[in-house]
Amino acid sequence: MKLISHEPATGDLIWEGESGDAAEEVAKARASWAEWAARSFTYRAETLRRFVNVVRSKEQDFADLIAREAGKPFWEAKTEVGAVIGKVDISTNAWSDRTGNKKLEAAMGNKVSVRHKPHGVLAVLGPYNFPAHLPNGHIVPALLAGNAVVFKPSEKTPASGQFLVDCYHEAGVPEGVIRCLQGGPEVGKALASDPGIDGLLFTGSAHVGKILHQHFADTPQKILAIEAGGNNPLVAWDMKDIHAAAAIIVQSAYLSAGQRCTCARRLIVSEEGHERILDEVLRLIDRIIVDHPHADPQPFMGPLIDNASADKVQDQYMNLMMKGGTPIRRLDRPYEERPYLTPALIDVTNVRDRPDEEIFGPVLQLIRVRDFDEAIREANNTRFGLAASVLTREPKNYNKFWANVRAGVINWNKPTNGAPSTAPFGGVGISGNHRPSAYYAADYCAYPVTSVEAELCRANIGQGLRDPNMIED
Structure with a gap:
């Protein structure tokens, strides 16, 4: 089956190729991983x-490809490539810190040794919003640990995924140890x-995450992240x-055209004085x-990844309006044939049965509350639990917010989408496992x-x- 990738900004063809065979790629990885695992960590x-070094030598070309295929501004694509480059040193330190060898003294002169082994062959499913950085966040630590990896990029950004894997091969990672499997949902x-x-390492929607969790229920011997x-x-x-x-607030809501899992979706303010x-x-x-x-000048936002995604965001926005939401800045689509959307702000304070869903685009919902306790209750009014932030001059407000809000990332006077790679990143609720x-x-x-x-x-x-x-004898 042929796979085609178009630039969302122009509709131009950027890449085409054939879907791969999962069983074949897994078999190749299975045949190669033992030799890689037998190598020293230093190697x-x-x-x-x-x-x-390979990625650094191709930095401009890689950023250009990501910008064109994912639709993100070139300046943002350059920061993504920078994150790919920085991941190896961070993961090397993390390995020593989190999974390094330990020797402990025990009774009678015995020793207790704690060491770590790789799982074997790990599958990585990557998203389209950060087609290099996010899957690379799984791939680098997996390879360092001695695993082989079969990486399936998003079918919406196959060229960026292939470029990433080609860099690994050029650097000397054996071709069987890191495989690129192209294809759509069926693959x-x-x-x-x-x-x-x-095992499988996944970054993507909560809906697919739930399906994977159910699918892996019968295989507890396999790791699922x-x-x-x-x-x-x-x-x-x-x-x-x-x-x-x-x-x-603007950075939290509209960075990457709202296509970040950590983007703010709900702005909660005081009824009086907002x-x-x-x-x-x-x-x-x-x-x-x-x-x-x-x-030129460089945009803050590019288009969404494709027309289907833009259509979905528009439908979600219209649903909020139909339920009683009041537009403060409308969600417009300047070019009907292309997935550009303008940043929108809608007051949903009086919306009944407000949908608890991730609107993966530039839509920020305003919610007015009476006091700070109600603000915390509203913050927790969700099945998700990835990121949360509070902007306040009062440390006591932050302390109360931190203690009572359920999220894996809780920031103070910083954007919701500011999570460092030198710290853990993940959520609770349906935002992770x-x-x-x-x-x-x-x-x-x-x-x-x-x-x-x-x-x-x-x-x-x-x-x-x-x-x-x-x-007795």
């Missing part, structure tokens, strides 16, 4: 440092179901610097440049083995045996 780390299902994989989306709250309450707060912050946010919204990735990625990815890429060790056999049984003198 694997040095090989991945060569990968860094992804085949990969997840293949008996030859020892899920990083899904969020219906993320941003509480703006008693800020000192209104201008800075407005910038944080007009000032709202005016500042609207001024910034009206200045946002929406244009193609290489436009308690296997955070980023710095903690080392935890699910290897399993611990505990060994009690002694150089000589020394043992006796002191209880429960008959006296040898009392045994």
Whole structure:
């Protein structure tokens, strides 16, 4: 089956190829992983440092490809490639910190050794919004641990995924150890179901995450790490610097055209006195440049990934309006044939049965509440639990927010989408399955083995045996 990728900004063809065979790719990885696992950690780390050098030498070309295929501004695509480059050093440190070898003293001169083994062959399903950085966040720690990887890029960004894997091969990672499996949802299902994989590492929607969780229920021997989306709250309450707060709100809601799992979806403000912050946010919204990735001046937002995604966001926005939402800035589509959307803000305070869903686009919902306790209740009014942030001058407000809000990322006077790679990243609720990625990815890429060790056999049984003198011949 032929797979085709078009630039969302122009509709131009960017890549075409054939869908792969999951069983064949898993078999190749299975045949190669033992030799890779037998290599020392130092060898694997040095090989991945060569990968860094390869990516750095192709930085501009890689960023250009990501910008064109994912539709994100070129400046943002460059930061993504930078994250790919930085991942190896971070993951090397994480391996030593989280899964390094340990020797402990035990009784009678024995030793207790704790070491880690790779699982074997791990499948990685990547998303389209960060087609290099997010799957690479699984791939690097998996390879460092000694696993082989079969990576299926999103069918919406196959060229970026292939480019990433080609960089690994050029750096000297054996071709059988990192495989690129192209294809759509059916190929992804085949990969997840293949008996030859020892686990699956997923980044994507909560809906697909739930399906995978159910699918893996009968195979508890296989590792499953899920990083899904969020219906993320941003509480703006008693800020000192209104201008800075407005910038944080706009960045949280509209960065990557709202196509980040950590984007703010709900802005929660006080019923009384919210007009000032709202005016500042609207001024910034009206200045946002929406244009193609290489436009001059550089845009803040590019298009969504494709027309189907833009259609879905428009439908979700219209549903909020039909339920009683009041548009403050409308969601417009400047070009009917292309997936550009303008940043939207809609007051949903009086909407009954407000949908608890992730609107994966530039739509921010305004919710007015009476007091800070109600703001916290509203923040928790979701099945998701990925990211949350509070903007306030009062440390006591932040402390109360942190203690009571359920999320894996909780920020203070920072955007919801500011999560460092040097810390764990993951959510609760339906936003994940308690296997955070980023710095903690080392935890699910290897399993611990505990060994009690002694150089000589020394043992006796002191209880429960008959006296040898009392045994009759």
